[in-house]
Amino acid sequence: MLVFYLSLIDDEENQNKFKMIYEKYGNSMLYTAIDILKDDYLAEDAVQEAFLQIAKNIKTIRTDTSAETKAYVVTIVRNCSYRMAQKNSKYIIMPEDNIIEETVADKTDYESRTVSIVMYEEMKKALATLDEKYVTPLVLQEQGYKISEIADSLNISQSAVKMRISRAKKMIYELLEAKK
Amino acid sequence: MNNQVSFDSLLRMAVREMYTEQVNSIPPEDKLKEIVHPSDKLKRRINQIVNRETRNEKLIHMHKIASRVAVIILMCISLSFATLMTAEAVRESVATTILEWHDKFTRIFIETDAQPEKLPEIRFNYIPEGFELVEEESIKSNTYCNYTFFSSDNNFLRIQISASAENSKNTFDNERASVFKITVDESIGTWISHNSINYLIINNDNIVFTISCRCAIEEIIEIYKNIEIL
Numbered sequence: 001m002l003v004f005y006l007s008l009i010d011d012e013e014n015q016n017k018f019k020m021i022y023e024k025y026g027n028s029m030l031y032t033a034i035d036i037l038k039d040d041y042l043a044e045d046a047v048q049e050a051f052l053q054i055a056k057n058i059k060t061i062r063t064d065t066s067a068e069t070k071a072y073v074v075t076i077v078r079n080c081s082y083r084m085a086q087k088n089s090k091y092i093i094m095p096e097d098n099i100i101e102e103t104v105a106d107k108t109d110y111e112s113r114t115v116s117i118v119m120y121e122e123m124k125k126a127l128a129t130l131d132e133k134y135v136t137p138l139v140l141q142e143q144g145y146k147i148s149e150i151a152d153s154l155n156i157s158q159s160a161v162k163m164r165i166s167r168a169k170k171m172i173y174e175l176l177e178a179k180k
Numbered sequence: 181m182n183n184q185v186s187f188d189s190l191l192r193m194a195v196r197e198m199y200t201e202q203v204n205s206i207p208p209e210d211k212l213k214e215i216v217h218p219s220d221k222l223k224r225r226i227n228q229i230v231n232r233e234t235r236n237e238k239l240i241h242m243h244k245i246a247s248r249v250a251v252i253i254l255m256c257i258s259l260s261f262a263t264l265m266t267a268e269a270v271r272e273s274v275a276t277t278i279l280e281w282h283d284k285f286t287r288i289f290i291e292t293d294a295q296p297e298k299l300p301e302i303r304f305n306y307i308p309e310g311f312e313l314v315e316e317e318s319i320k321s322n323t324y325c326n327y328t329f330f331s332s333d334n335n336f337l338r339i340q341i342s343a344s345a346e347n348s349k350n351t352f353d354n355e356r357a358s359v360f361k362i363t364v365d366e367s368i369g370t371w372i373s374h375n376s377i378n379y380l381i382i383n384n385d386n387i388v389f390t391i392s393c394r395c396a397i398e399e400i401i402e403i404y405k406n407i408e409i410l
Contacts, residue, residue: 015230015233015237018230018233019230022226022230024209026226027209027212027213027216027218028206028209028212030216030218030222031206031207031212032202032206034216040219044218044219044221044222044225047218047222047226048225048226051226051229052229055229055230055232055233058233067203070203071199071200071203074199074202074206075199078202112186113186113188114184114185114186115184115185115187115190116183116184116185117183117185117190118183119190120190120193120194123190123191123194124194124197124198127191127194127195127198128198135198138191138195139195139198142192142195142196142199143199169187169188169191172191173187
């Protein structure tokens with residue numbers, strides 16, 4: 001019986017969590033989407049897409065602090081907006097992740113590599129030049145989400161998440177090496 | 181001075197700073213209300229998501245509860261069954277039921293519901309050569325008789341005649357027996373072939389004949405045709 005009541009509370013909690021996210025961060029999400037897409041209608045589509053992702057993963061979203069939650073929802077809506085922008089672009093975008101997954105993963109241990117602290121500004125610039133699809137998994141990982149949670153949030157496979165993180169690090173490292 | 185740091189930790193710091201800047205670049209809520217105006221359509225779409233997710237959650241929740249209830253009921257049944265099975269009467273009735281089910285689904289029953297009558301006198305005008313009646317193996321009563329014949333090569337011929345009583349019942353394992361309908365002198369009978377033994381079961385004017393022998397069905401039909409009712 002205790003399990004039954006707990007599960008009831010759990011459901012209600014998730015519903016309230018979703019409503020809270022919408023009421024508290026809905027405008028911020030729309031603002032971010034408009035900022036990226038420069039189109040109100042497309043932005044609303046991106047926000048709807050982001051809310052669908054949020055609803056699917058409502059249980060994993062951390063709401064301990066509003067900064068954490070806001071960072072997550074902004075990351076998700078940014079990702080959806082960039083995807084929407086790609087969909088609406090005139091150019092054909094190759095489904096790169098599917099190709100990458102087939103190739104050998106980069107096993108370089110970046111944990112053991114060192115860089116000069118003076119390269120920090122260069123690193124930020126390099127990060128800003130990266131495609132959003134590589135940045136988003138890095139951001140979610142930094143926010144403390146597990147690979148499986150990131151995969152669910154972005155609706156991609158876990159191996160694709162690992163690959164994107166690995167590729168992002170490789171690209172940044174190579175950009176820094178080139179600057180030396 | 182050593183200014184080398186781990187690439188990974190520096191990247192983490194840069195990532196954190198980047199998304200913090202992104203979040204901080206969003207104006208405060210009161211200003212946002214002036215800048216962005218979500219359409220009614222978007223509100224409706226979000227409400228649809230909320231409703232759909234609530235519905236899905238409810239369905240998942242109901243499924244969880246139903247599973248738990250089913251498990252509890254199953255446990256109760258198992259427990260009470262285990263307790264009851266210690267009583268001999270319950271054990272016996274369960275065993276009887278299982279046997280009845282087994283018979284129902286694995287065997288063929290050939291029965292007749294006619295009223296029992298007294299058997300008339302019977303004479304066999306044809307018995308294949310070499311078969312001798314064994315009196316000790318034969319039974320004769322008012323409503324039922326069983327004549328058993330043996331040959332020198334240990335083959336047998338059994339003729340059972342029953343006055344269409346309720347006790348005229350034959351059971352066969354339907355997994356190993358082949359069953360055919362057969363008409364002999366306008367009487368419909370059943371021919372069963374089981375373990376190289378042929379059985380002919382035929383109802384002639386409320387007298388049931390069951391003839392079995394390890395010989396051809398034609399031979400058995402011949403025996404049946406030559407049974408004379410006096």
